[in-house]
Amino acid sequence: MKAGEASVVGCRGAAPGKASGPAAVSSDAICFYLVDPATGTVIEPGHALEGRSLAGAVLVCPGGKGSSVVQADGLFQLSRAGTAPAAIVVEEFDTVLVASAVIIGVPLVRCSAEDFATIRDGDVLDVDSDQETVTIR
Amino acid sequence: MKLTERDSEMLDGVYGEGVALAMRVLVAIGRAFDAEQMCDISRAHVALSNQDADIWFAEKLVAGGAVCRVPPTVNPGFCLEFFRHVPGLTQEDMGTMERTEAAYRALGAQLTYDCTPYLQGNVPRFGEVTAYSESSATPYMNSVYGARTNRESAQSALCAAVTGRVPVYGLLLDENRKGQIHVHVEPRITDEFDYHLLGYAVPRLTGLQTAFIPVFTGIPVNVSPEALMNLGAELNTGGNVPMYHIVGVTPEAPTLEAAFGGDSPGDTVVVTAGDLAEEQQMLSADGGPVDFALLGCPHLSLDQLRAIADRIGDRHFKSEFWVMTSFPAKELAQRMGIAEVIENAGGRLVPDTCIDQVVWKHLAGKKGVTDSLKGAYYAKRRDMEFALRSVGDCVEAAIKGETS
Numbered sequence: 001m002k003a004g005e006a007s008v009v010g011c012r013g014a015a016p017g018k019a020s021g022p023a024a025v026s027s028d029a030i031c032f033y034l035v036d037p038a039t040g041t042v043i044e045p046g047h048a049l050e051g052r053s054l055a056g057a058v059l060v061c062p063g064g065k066g067s068s069v070v071q072a073d074g075l076f077q078l079s080r081a082g083t084a085p086a087a088i089v090v091e092e093f094d095t096v097l098v099a100s101a102v103i104i105g106v107p108l109v110r111c112s113a114e115d116f117a118t119i120r121d122g123d124v125l126d127v128d129s130d131q132e133t134v135t136i137r
Numbered sequence: 138m139k140l141t142e143r144d145s146e147m148l149d150g151v152y153g154e155g156v157a158l159a160m161r162v163l164v165a166i167g168r169a170f171d172a173e174q175m176c177d178i179s180r181a182h183v184a185l186s187n188q189d190a191d192i193w194f195a196e197k198l199v200a201g202g203a204v205c206r207v208p209p210t211v212n213p214g215f216c217l218e219f220f221r222h223v224p225g226l227t228q229e230d231m232g233t234m235e236r237t238e239a240a241y242r243a244l245g246a247q248l249t250y251d252c253t254p255y256l257q258g259n260v261p262r263f264g265e266v267t268a269y270s271e272s273s274a275t276p277y278m279n280s281v282y283g284a285r286t287n288r289e290s291a292q293s294a295l296c297a298a299v300t301g302r303v304p305v306y307g308l309l310l311d312e313n314r315k316g317q318i319h320v321h322v323e324p325r326i327t328d329e330f331d332y333h334l335l336g337y338a339v340p341r342l343t344g345l346q347t348a349f350i351p352v353f354t355g356i357p358v359n360v361s362p363e364a365l366m367n368l369g370a371e372l373n374t375g376g377n378v379p380m381y382h383i384v385g386v387t388p389e390a391p392t393l394e395a396a397f398g399g400d401s402p403g404d405t406v407v408v409t410a411g412d413l414a415e416e417q418q419m420l421s422a423d424g425g426p427v428d429f430a431l432l433g434c435p436h437l438s439l440d441q442l443r444a445i446a447d448r449i450g451d452r453h454f455k456s457e458f459w460v461m462t463s464f465p466a467k468e469l470a471q472r473m474g475i476a477e478v479i480e481n482a483g484g485r486l487v488p489d490t491c492i493d494q495v496v497w498k499h500l501a502g503k504k505g506v507t508d509s510l511k512g513a514y515y516a517k518r519r520d521m522e523f524a525l526r527s528v529g530d531c532v533e534a535a536i537k538g539e540t541s
Binding site: 012013014015016063065067068069071072073075076077080092093094095096098099100102103104110 | 161162188270271272287288294307347374
């Protein structure tokens with residue numbers, strides 16, 4: 001893909017909405033409890049995105065992890081502080097992450113493994129959960 | 138996903154905005170997991186937490202006029218009555234729990250404040266479709282009773298309780314309840330503490346971080362409910378295990394073949410006595426003087442309280458000794474003279490309370506003993522350090538004021 005070209009891939013929407021932002025690509029699953037609400041920075045030791053801020057980014061990661069309680073509270077704290085990711089793209093859904101994103105209002109979609117693998121860190125993504133598309137720019 | 142006429146009415150706000158919000162969450166989950174339809178639930182358990190997101194969402198449902206069609210049991214926050222006169226707690230601390238209680242009361246929840254509802258008060262029969270959140274509860278329902286629930290979040294379980302409905306996917310379907318990996322437990326383990334260690338060790342030993350269903354062999358047929366309670370709690374702290382089978386013990390695993398539903402068992406992971414000892418060593422703080430013992434994550438049962446009282450005899454505690462338990466177990470312990478023994482020794486029986494709550498801030502920076510790896514894990518963010526010992530050894534440690 002050349003600079004300036006965009007590609008559009010299909011996805012499955014879970015939490016509704018549209019948002020754009022630079023991709024923050026992680027090889028590790030996310031637990032929002034281990035993200036600092038003040039800055040949106042991942043503070044989980046050894047995490048692929050440790051030290052990176054998710055604020056306003058499109059988080060691209062394999063999925064969610066963490067208990068039925070802490071995931072929702074973590075994302076809630078980020079959202080309240082204005083440091084939540086703009087949208088989330090995952091390879092696998094789990095009930096806890098889906099429920100948390102829906103309730104707190106962060107668009108969440110799932111891409112196929114092939115499409116997931118084409119997203120590079122820093123690509124600008126337009127995520128449209130309602131139309132079920134991700135535009136990679 | 139196909140919705141019934143009433144599902145659609147709930148979604149469209151015919152029953153109010155709170156019910157509509159709950160239905161929107163469930164429809165989104167159903168869509169995410171390709172559910173074809175929704176079905177009724179007969180029971181629910183909500184992992185109430187008294188955290189900000191918990192209060193915010195419960196109050197939002199209340200503001201929308203929601204009342205639970207299936208009144209759920211709920212997890213503990215902390216006991217207002219017990220802690221009202223404990224120094225160090227601010228009006229703000231008390232105020233949060235008062236808001237939580239008011240919201241759940243308005244929702245019509247059963248205010249049980251107990252993380253072991255499957256032992257008393259909310260017990261299913263085989264095959265019932267339910268919605269249970271809470272790490273020890275989800276696997277107990279699926280595995281020990283053969284009831285059906287997905288690994289619900291606190292909020293998705295509350296939405297299910299409000300609407301009485303869940304999308305049909307995952308562990309509600311036969312084909313997703315097959316075992317996936319064979320785990321043989323080599324030592325014959327009977328102490329309930331060993332099941333804490335086993336549960337935490339298995340995700341590490343299998344190397345699986347995404348959800349999986351282990352099939353255990355080597356666990357004795359008369360394994361106690363408390364041992365299985367500990368096993369489930371730790372499987373979901375060390376990893377993500379919404380269900381397990383125990384061959385010859387749990388109802389969907391009469392044989393190894395049945396547990397795997399005809400699939401090949403594949404490789405076997407063997408758990409040795411050395412693995413369990415290593416788990417304890419890796420996660421436990423060193424021995425030495427201890428300031429307190431904090432037991433009851435999950436809540437200790439009446440039998441466990443009795444065992445503690447029997448062990449204490451007429452001795453006294455040097456260290457603080459706290460036991461979290463359910464309200465019914467505390468009531469029975471009082472009737473039976475068990476509470477008296479523990480309290481005469483200087484211990485405290487705390488009902489309706491979780492280890493991950495602000496009420497334990499007086500223990501921050503101190504050294505404790507507990508039997509719960511899960512409890513120690515969550516208490517880290519409250520700056521408590523724990524040596525991990527069996528319940529019996531925790532009693533001895535609190536009596537001597539130190540542990541080996």
